[in-house]
Amino acid sequence: MSNTRSFATPAALAVLLATSSIGLAADYETAMVEVTAVGDAAVVGATVVPYKEVVVSAMVPGQIRFLAGHEGDRFKANTLLVQIDDDDLQAKRRAASAAVMAARSAIDQANVQYSRELVSPRINRSMSQPTGFGVPSMFDSFFTRPFSNAMGLSNPWVERYADLQGQVSGLNQANSSYLQARAALDEIDTKIRDARLFTPFDGVITAKMVEVGDNAQPGQPLMRFAYVDFLRLQAEVPVRLVASLRKGQFLPARLDVGSGILVDARVSQIYPIADQARHTVTVKLDLPQGVPGGPGMYAEIRIPDHTTDARSLPTVPRKSLVQRGSLFGVYVLEDGRPSLKMVRVGGDAGExxxxxxxxxxxGEQVIVNPSSDLGSHNARQTAGD
Structure with missing residues (x-):
């Protein structure tokens, strides 16, 4: 009885591995890493700023009665931040409320007078007043007024219209007085509301300029409040470099933290007008979420300078980049398998x-549009082998 064993030749193994690699590589869209002449880059200083920041200023004069916290304290939106003493305003409001009630009473009285004139005209009342045992009044009714009307010296309908219009005018004046009193009350309510300042969004206090007990005047800055979950870089870029920037472009930046942290910042805003004195344009760039540091830090940005001589640098399609935290990387095919390599991204190379x-x-082959689960899928496949 003999045992038969079969062995794969080295040539067969090579063919098998090549076939497997070709099968793996065929599953991805790849592109070649090309070496291209790229212009030099200029380093521009920048400052880390909050994503958005407001200056909380006093709207009414008064003494500071309440401050919500200190620098670094975090608050939700619509939280009371500062309260200014409003005792004087409350007293004025009570007086304004009394004026509104008086104006309302005047409207009621004017309505009564108008209704009385409409139902019982004053011209009739004056003729019916009993004086001198009624003889003078009777004489006026039967002789004086008819004779005056016949001679054209008086007109009872015109007199009635004038009396009625007078009551209408009194009613309109009462309504106007009421509206003025309501406007004065609303103005005081607005000032009372302005004595309480609330947070406009979620954020932290970045600066506090007053203390409890200080006197504040309208327009005086009290606090700075900022949203710092996302940070930005703000740089004054020379005009000659702005032409190489566009919104959404990624630029390498160095944050002055420790020995220096390298990140890729995305251009988010380019001001349309240059500074006439310094001949620079303000540019804002979004930083990756979670970068260390905070507002006020110094940073440096590398901006492509097309006015200088070009140098040869590897270039990859923008769609091949993947972001891991604050760093960028690409998946490179090695023996037909994707391998993540971290890279430092420069400027835009066109196309x-x-x-x-x-x-x-x-010369490397990088994967274009890699899926989010590519790394984990590759790890499972490697473990299965």
Whole structure:
């Protein structure tokens, strides 16, 4: 009885591995890492700023009675931040409320007088007043008024219209007085509301300029309140460099934290007008969420300078970049399998490509539009092998 064993030849193993690699590589859309002549970059200083910040200023004069916290304290939106003493305003409000009630009473009285004139005209009342045992009044009714009307010296309908119009005018004046009193009350209510200042959004106090007991005047800054969950870089970029920037472009930046932290910042806003004195344009860039540091820190941005001589740098399609925290990387095919390599991204290289300052040499195959689960899928596949 003999045992038969079969062995795979080295050539067969090579063919098998090549076939497997080709099958893996065929599952991805790839692009070549090209070495392209790219212009040099200029370093521009920048400052870390909050994503948005407001200055909380006093709207009414008075003494500071309440402050919600100190620098660094975090609050939700619509939280009471500052309260100014409003005792004087409350007293004025009570007086304004009394004026509104008096105006309302005047309207009621004017309505009564108008209704009385409409139902019982004054011209009739004056003729019916009994004087001198009624003889003078009777004489006026039968002789004086008819004779005056016949001679054209008086007109009872015109007199009635004048009396009625007088009551209408009194009613309109009462309504006007009421509206003025209501406006004065609303104005005081607005000032009372302005004595209480609330947070406009979620954020932290970045600066406090007053203390409880200080006297505040309208327009005086009291606090700075900022949203710092996202940070930005703000830089004054020379006009000659602005032409190479566009919204959404990624630029390498260095934050002055420790020995320096390198991140990629995205251009979010380019001011349309340059500063006439310094000949610079304000540019804001979004930083990745979670970067260390805070507002006020110094940073440096590398901006492509097309006015200088070009140098050769590897370039990759922008769609091949993946972000891991504050860093960027690309999936490189090695033996047909994707391998994540972290890279430092430079400036825009045109045609949808970006330059790479470090991490690649050129000639590698990178995966375009990698799926979010590519790394975990590759790890499971490697473990299964």
């Amino acid at each position: 949808g490509r970006v330059s790479v300052l470090s991490g690649l040499k050129g």
